[in-house]
Each structure stands twice: as structure tokens, then as C-alpha cells.
Amino acid sequence: MISITDEKVCRRCNTGKPLAEFHRKNASPDGRQDWCKPCQKEAVYSGRDSLPVDGPAGYVYLVQFSTGRTKVGRATHPEHRISQHAYNAECMGLSVARTWISPVVADPASLETAAIRIVADLSTSTVKREWFDGVDFDSAVEQISSLEEK
Numbered sequence: 001m002i003s004i005t006d007e008k009v010c011r012r013c014n015t016g017k018p019l020a021e022f023h024r025k026n027a028s029p030d031g032r033q034d035w036c037k038p039c040q041k042e043a044v045y046s047g048r049d050s051l052p053v054d055g056p057a058g059y060v061y062l063v064q065f066s067t068g069r070t071k072v073g074r075a076t077h078p079e080h081r082i083s084q085h086a087y088n089a090e091c092m093g094l095s096v097a098r099t100w101i102s103p104v105v106a107d108p109a110s111l112e113t114a115a116i117r118i119v120a121d122l123s124t125s126t127v128k129r130e131w132f133d134g135v136d137f138d139s140a141v142e143q144i145s146s147l148e149e150k
Ligand SMILES: [Zn+2]
Pocket: 010, 011, 012, 013, 014, 015, 035, 036, 037, 038, 039, 040
């Protein structure tokens, strides 16, 4: 049986670490991701300083609607984008329940990809590949925030 004192070997750095060193993943047999937290963070940012940044710096945002459905997006002006989501939601009788915006990042596309992976792992179902149901918003924010800073 799995207990929180168990170790897991990271598939990326091949190091045995306590389960707490791995982010949660509901779909996994042990409930944790294959890569440890430092590896996950490194994968997001590796090459960031050496490769040219394609596109301007920007933000990654999360929007959770009153139905619990959650959207991950990236934008240069996230408040504007979120107000568009809110407007569209209102047209369907919904409202925005929660929002979160990352600090500005040099490579928002990479952070968005990582954020989508995190939210997808936390969700119970996915709608059209970019809308997620059953997401624990606080866990998603916590995990994405842990990727942001070096
Ligand atoms: Zn690792």
C-alpha cells in the first residue's frame, strides 16, 4: 500500500524522493506525477535564457466559471481577456467564479503548456481540449505558482 512516507523514483532525474516531492496527478496509480517538482520546474524553464523568446512576455491565467468549468489561457492583457470570458459567460447565464493571473513571464507559451498539463491532471473531464471540469482551483493555482519562479 502507498503511504505518505513512501518514496518514488523520478523518471527524469532517477532519484528516489518522498511522495511529497511530486505533484498530485489523479489519473496516476500512486496519485503522483512521474517527475519530481524540481524536474518539472526545470523542464518548463530549461533553455529559457539561451533560446530566443518567441513572442512578447505575457501572462497565464485561469478562469473558473459558476459551473466549475475551468479555462487556461495566455494573454498580454489578461484582464481584458478575462472580461471577454465574463461577457460571453453572462450571455449564457453563467458568471465567473474565480480568476487567477500569473506574474509576467518571458515565455508564457511554455508556462501555459505546463499549466494546461497541471489542470488536465486535476480535472475529472476535459471538454474540447481546453475546458476542464472538476478542477480544484486552489490546487491548480498552487501547482502552477510553484513553477513560476526559479
Ligand atoms: Zn526529478
